[in-house]
Amino acid sequence: MKSKYLRINVGGAFLAFSLLLGVGITSASTAQAQWRNDRSYQDQDRRDRDYNRDDQRRDRDYNRNDQGRDRDDRYDRNRGSRNNDGYPNFGGSFQLRQTALNAGYNNGIQAGRRDRDRRDRRDFRNESSFQKATQDYSSRLGDRELYRRYFRLAFPRGYEDGLNGH
Numbered sequence: 001m002k003s004k005y006l007r008i009n010v011g012g013a014f015l016a017f018s019l020l021l022g023v024g025i026t027s028a029s030t031a032q033a034q035w036r037n038d039r040s041y042q043d044q045d046r047r048d049r050d051y052n053r054d055d056q057r058r059d060r061d062y063n064r065n066d067q068g069r070d071r072d073d074r075y076d077r078n079r080g081s082r083n084n085d086g087y088p089n090f091g092g093s094f095q096l097r098q099t100a101l102n103a104g105y106n107n108g109i110q111a112g113r114r115d116r117d118r119r120d121r122r123d124f125r126n127e128s129s130f131q132k133a134t135q136d137y138s139s140r141l142g143d144r145e146l147y148r149r150y151f152r153l154a155f156p157r158g159y160e161d162g163l164n165g166h
Contacts (some may be wrong), residue, residue: 009038027106087153097150103136104154112162124159 087101107129124130133148141147
């Protein structure tokens with residue numbers, strides 16, 4: 001009877017010891033893996049910073065024109081300042097500008113596709129949606145005339161894309 005209890009106690013002690021040993025080995029290897037990952041993240045951060053710095057330098061060099069002035073500093077009184085999308089910025093809210101440009105472009109595509117399918121005239125100025133230029137306008141957006149101006153800027157580009165099958 002005593003030998004039975006002795007075997008159970010020794011077996012339990014052995015099981016507990018092996019469990020603790022396994023947990024210790026596992027936690028040590030996990031700590032090493034985390035340390036290596038932290039180091040690789042630091043290396044990646046350094047590479048990202050270097051790339052961004054070089055990218056900014058390339059952008060700055062690209063934006064210099066022949067006279068040494070920045071392209072971004074140019075402003076044409078009649079056309080307004082240019083944004084990255086290629087359309088001038090005449091002011092107004094961002095939502096007004098984007099809504100008008102999107103509506104003008106989309107209506108232009110529809111008109112261009114319609115004219116292409118009909119093999120009709122290729123003059124967008126006669127389109128009623130171009131002349132009205134109020135599709136999707138809401139007074140919450142702001143000035144109606146400014147909206148129409150943006151709308152009419154985007155319409156010809158959409159019209160050409162529609163004619164070309166885009």
